[in-house]
Structures are given as C-alpha cells and as structure tokens.
Amino acid sequence: MTTDGPSPSTSPGPEPEEQRAARHAREKYGERHMWMWLAYFLFGIHFIAFVMIYAVTHAPSK
Numbered sequence: 230m231t232t233d234g235p236s237p238s239t240s241p242g243p244e245p246e247e248q249r250a251a252r253h254a255r256e257k258y259g260e261r262h263m264w265m266w267l268a269y270f271l272f273g274i275h276f277i278a279f280v281m282i283y284a285v286t287h288a289p290s291k
Contacts, residue, residue: 244252
C-alpha cells in the first residue's frame with residue numbers, strides 16, 4: 230500500500246531545544262550582518278553624494 234505523504238516512522242519529530250537555539254543564533258547572526266552591510270552601503274552612498282555635491286558647488290567657474 231502506498232501513501233501520498235511521508236510515513237509516520239520517517240517524519241521528523243519536534244526539533245530539539247539545543248538545535249532550535251543554535252538555528253536561532255545563526256539566524257540572528259546572519260540578520261545582524263545583513264543590517265550592518267546595509268548600513269555601510271547606505272553610509273557610503275551618502276558620503277559619495279556629499280563629496281560630489283561639494284565638488285560641484287566649489288568648482289571654479291569659467
């Protein structure tokens with residue numbers, strides 16, 4: 230007899246607490262790095278924009 234879903238003997242049980250805590254720590258670590266990368270990226274974009282604005286406004290006129 231075949232079934233459509235996984236058999237009860239092969240279905241995963243509830244995740245152990247230490248594995249869940251480790252996975253949560255990895256997710257927090259990855260999320261923190263994503264936000265830091267985004268912050269550095271946005272800072273860099275604004276820094277370049279301010280330097281370009283300064284250069285344009287202080288350029289010698291002909």
